[in-house]
Amino acid sequence: MTRNGKQNIGQMVLTLIMIAAALIMIIPLVWMISTSFKTQPEVFAYPVKWLPERPTWEAHRKVWLGALNFVKYYRNSLKIAVLGTVGAITFGSMAAYGFARVQFRGRNLLFGLYLLLMMVPPQILFVPKFIMFDWAGIYNTHWALFLPTMFTIIGVFYMRQHFLTLPKELTEAAIIDGAGHFTMFRKIFLPLAKPTIVTFAILDFTWAWNNYEDALVFLIDEDLYTVPLGLNNFLLEYSIDYPGMMAAATASIIPIVLVFLFGQRYIIEGLVSSSVKG
Amino acid sequence: MRGRRSFLVSLAVLVISISLAGISYASEVVYLKFWGGVPAENGPQAAVEAWNAANPHIQVEYVRYVNNEDGNLRVNMAMQTGDDVDILMSHSANDYEQRVLSGFLLDLTDRVDDDYMAANIGSGALRWRVGDKYYALPTNINAIFIMLNEDAFASKGIAIPERLTVSQLRTLANELKSDEYEYAFALDAGNIHGIVQNAVIDTGFVKEDGTSNLDHPNVREGLETYYGLMHEDKVMPVLAIQKATNMAVEQMFLEGKIAMYQAGAWRLRMSNDLKQYPRSFKIAFVPYPHFDGYSGPAHHVEDAMSIVATTRFPDQAWEFIDWYAQEGMMALAPGGRVPAHASAPQAEARKLIVQAAEETYNLESLDRTYEAGDTKLLPTPPYQVLDYINQEIEKYFLGEQSIDATIANMVKFHNDFLNRQ
Amino acid sequence: MKWMKRQQLAGYLFVLPSIIGVTVFFLIPLLFSFGLAFTNWLGPTGRDLRFVGLTNFRRLLFDGIFWKAVRNNVFYLLHVPLSVGVGFLVASGLNRRVFFRNGLRASFFLPYLISAVAIGFSWMLLFHPTQGPINQLLVSLGVRNPPLWLASTKYAMPTVIIIATWQSMGFNMIIFLAVLQEVPRHLKEAAQIDGAKSWQVVRYVTLPYISPITFFLLVIGTMNAFKSFGMIQAVTGGGPVNSTLILPLYVYRTAFRYYEMGYASTIAIMLFVIIFLFTMLQWYGQRRWVYYD
Structure with a gap:
């Protein structure tokens, strides 16, 4: 494998790790925004629905x-x-x-x-x-x-x-x-x-x-x-x-x-x- | 001639100026600001509007504050600056006492004394007595009761009780235990210290020798009973879980997941709302439990209205308070409030508080709780002591400390506190 | 000579507005507060204002809640090294060749700017003991009794530390990222030529080079840890059973719930003294590990 190829793989692996870490960082924000479009019963549905099934503006209204x-x-x-x-x-x-x-x-x-x-x-x-x-x-x-x-x-x-x-x-x-x-x-x-x-x-x-x-x-x-x-x-x-x-x-x-x-x-x-x- | 003419002129001037003064006096409108913790749409706005229509010379504006720690802090700051409040409604005896001691509120002795209170309000009024004076007129009977799911009782063939002791409550909760209900009994987590207040209802927080009364046997019995309900019988939510999850026990009761829910008239607004909280069962009522051989807790009389010391219009403010306590309060009945004043139509108000959902209640039992005898005012300790009691009983209910240590800690803290005073 | 005089005058003129403001809004209130600590003042009306000497300080010595708050506050400090450490790791990652660097950097920094009141409730729901996604995940992974997080006296402080680390990390990361770009290339290369492995380069070249910044971040972080209020107030209010009660919360509670203003000032002054001692401690400790060139 060429030096360049190795470097690219390293870069990819590092990027993936960093993306995973960054996701952890923004989860509370994503959770907040996603919950704001949910209905009350949907809030704690598990597995978590990051995108509400039927998003509603009710809460924002x-x-x-x-x-x-x-x-x-x-x-x-x-x-x-x-x-x-x-x-x-x-x-x-x-x-x-x-x-x-x-x-x-x-x-x-x-x-x-x-x-x-x-x-x-x-x-x-x-x-x-x-x-x-x-x-x-x-x-x-x-x-x-x-x-x-x-x-x-x-x-x-x-x-x-x-x-x-x-x-x-x-x-x-x-x-x-x-x-x-x-x-x-x-x-x-x-x-x-x-x-x-x-x-x-x-x-x-x-x-x-x-x-x-x-x-x-x-x-x-x-x-x-x-x-x-x-x-x-x-x-x-x-x-x-x-x-x-x-x-x-x-x-x-x-x-x-x-x-x-x-x-x-x-x-x-x-x-x-x-x-x-x- | 001349003298006469000038006399006439001066007379005319005099007459005109008097009548002008009369007019200007008549059009001198007094504006009062009335602060309270009741949401405007639950009645105060309607009451104030009715008053303003009938009294063009005394115009009242209602300002709502949120009745929590932050909100009360803001109220105290406002009264400190003085120019923005004329009439204040206090909701907790602790905050009220702070205000009296700070000189924020007018002494009402000329208008309200022990005789007046005995004749018109009843023993609950003692809650608003500081020294031997009153600085407020309570307006609302905030009835306290346990709400019962009649279906839960019917399916076990148990009759609706009329009165309960603390130990009977535990027995009853265990009899009601069933798979259909998540819990047989629950109360609002914020009111857990009520057990301790109830335990010293006849004896008070301080013994005659000036030391703490928290080692009274009732305190131990009460705490052990509720501990048993939570951990041994598992018929009541464990306090820590309930608090941390913000468990909405009032909703769970209305959804039929809890058989008995200890609350009060302030929850009627929710249970009346059949659209938001549809239910198929009827709700019956029973007074709060009492310790065997001791009084039961009296209904709270609260929403206590005071004249703020800095107001320029104390007489007009009293005029309004007097009216509000007797007539104005009727506007608040649909929102769950019954006037505390004897000359107000209380029976009529009691019908209004369950309006539109009458047939979903056992009204006979509701009347019974309102008229329950052998009751006494729950004593309230200062915030420092209350916070400490909460902390220690929370530890106990978590299983982190024994009942002996809990009581020993509370007594020690309370005695230290008393010594400092 | 004339230049010197003009220089003097210009100096005063430049700092004057700021000095006035700082005097009015910081210094005078601070001195006032010092005075209050020796009184039994109970509220803004000044009822019963009496000079009580050292009574409040004596009371402090035997105030179990105060000492608990001190212990909690020291425990809470743990998030400072954590946040500096994680910040360093993330910065090191971003300092290498990585895709989407700008987007990543932004996601790591953003939490630093979000208000504690707003985000606190989001965390409360995430850590919800029975229905929250974190515990549901743990249960589905086979954990039988997952921690109750903010509901338990044991886990509440660790949970708060996690949240504080999350919130303060971004600032440390940004600063490290900048300094890492300044580590001279020739130093690293020289070490590599001498046969140093990459962890040795970090240990013997990078860490010493950035040590002044690490020190600075630790000092600032510690000061902030002793001043923080909003986040804990929002997620636990100091509970359960005072297990997350830290000093600023206790000051606030004493002043604005119990209206014991004099005693609240006493606690606040002790808090100031503690911050000062910690800063001094760090200052003298730095000689052992901070390198200035």
Whole structure:
């Protein structure tokens, strides 16, 4: 057998193994979507029917046109996630640049504080935040959700790592040209950091979209509900309607899957450049 | 002349402004927000609409919250900020007590006291007494009963019981055991701690000397009985399985797979729905079991309505609550709720709760459970203790720890808790 | 000189917005919480607010549920090395010649982005003790008494660990995949010329080369493991019998079910201390196995 042939067989075997592993990874998702098109008795039929015999939209109709207003939850979640992400990327990339490429007094101390705060469990902060928000009059408004999202610590951390990896010569050449830091940041570093920034935009968006705890504590009016909150209420109300539950869950992940599909080519590049030189 | 004229003018101005003030006073509409855990379509919306039509000056808006941990957390947060709730309906005595202690609810002493409660609500009202005051008016008798599949009794030739002790319940479950039914007896997994509450019904959770009463012999007897039902007789679902599988025992009962199902009036809405849950058997009723020589558990009186401390309109809020408890509640009867207030037409409401499916029930036995005597309010411990009791009895029902260890652990935890207070 | 001054100013301006936000939304609430830990505060109205010194910390020492949550949390940490290990294996596979690389990579990464609330219920049905497909499969393979998974005090935590591994693996995989592409070819080739077998190349060239990243992933994973909440809350709520109760769940329960805010802060601060200790431990441990060039 030729060397090439051997290689091809090896490649096939490896591919098969990897496909099997990948299937295990997506089974919970496939199960969720497939169940959402089933009727209740079909849910636990064995052997598993991955494709329902008579697929029905009933469950999805209940989610989108039923008592719950998923369209409204979507609008609220989008607003919060987009505003939060834009802020997180803007303030985060600026801070990351400052920490990575500018010399100023107290820099390491401040960054050390960030590292320390990375370890803070978010549950500690609920009660004090609640009191502050109430005092500031933003409790039970979307501000209480997207304002904190705008200040990401982990994002600053990763983006700083990325800025550190860029060659020193970039700064030196620009200084000789007489460019200030703001020009350098805008004209040189931001464009170079595009993959990292897109990656964090995707991750921030995902985190904001999936944020259940803050919405739970800081929102009261049903008009303000976000998707995870609506989803959880749905799950509690219809706790034995499996297709309905799965249809609601499916509805809640659609934007994440879309964002991921469009942005995935950046994710690898972005995470790599921000963590390799740890 | 001039003086007279100006007098007339001023008089006219005065008259006009008074009448304008009168008009503006009349058109001063008070808006109240009323929060409750009952789904709007089960009656509250209809009640509120009826009120609003009859009282243009006090307009009420119903806001529904989900009555679970998250939902109640949200309610407490809302009351903390204060401006969004005027009337609140509490559903659990624990949450209610938290709210009273936090100063969220108005003291109703001027309107409701022990005499009022004795005359209009009955002993169940004690559940809503904090210190020696009331901060809420309960509106609903949430009857508790065991639903019986009459066919299961007929095929074994057993008469429908009128009252049961805990040990009689076990005997009965074993007599009903048959291949036709998956289980002879089941209850909602979330209510398993009811055994312990029932065990100390006459003596309370705390002894007179201030220590835990969880070592009362009834606690042991009750737990051992249910353990026997699950593991020895195998006539009742094992708790862990029931919980983990989210076993829908209420559906299984209506499908004819369970002979006796311990629940309450809140399940009538399901059993009335013959389209969704068709069945061929009739349902009879019997009160919850009691320990031999002790009282039986009283029906819950709940959906307790309070005036929120921060409201600007306490009088209007009370006007509404008073009406809701007596008349408004009738809109909720088709949804399974019977008014708790004596001056409301309770008998009429009791007919409405089984409306459209009357002939599928043994109504005589239903009336009997509503009028059961010798009952007392089930005592409720604080959440910390309740959670711990649940944890320990769950371990026991899993077979992971002995009854002695279970009781010893509960007593120790409870005593530590009492010492901290 | 002037440049230096301008540099100083620019530095502050760049970090200022972020510092303000972090101070308001993280630092101040954190300090506030520290203060609460020494009180018996019972709720937002501030009724009975009393300074109680170290009482809460003393209570913690004898709080069986707290220690159980600590033990559970440490057990739960097991998913971190698992997820890093599996992530490495998958990345190694994808780093070779393989068909459909992009599609495969996407399927491995996607679970990382899916919310725990949404996917938790899917897992609950898969692991359903009597009717779930996993146990039906086991039964049809001849297993007489398959585990009850989330329903059993013995298997609930292992099940949760499986789910956590599944969810966090994708992130580790992506990072490894990137670093593996950077392992210098000449190092590997040199080893091969010296007669090293392929596992030896991995052991003596690849693993040391990527060790800083492995370390980084372990640290981040550990921090997250001590903070995670949503998934366990969704699939078990801490049960059965507290067998999956981890510290963040206990903090939440104490604060928002029992309204013992002061004591909840005390637990939360202990949680912070534990995270800090684990990070330090890893930091000092790294010298033994992490290679920097």
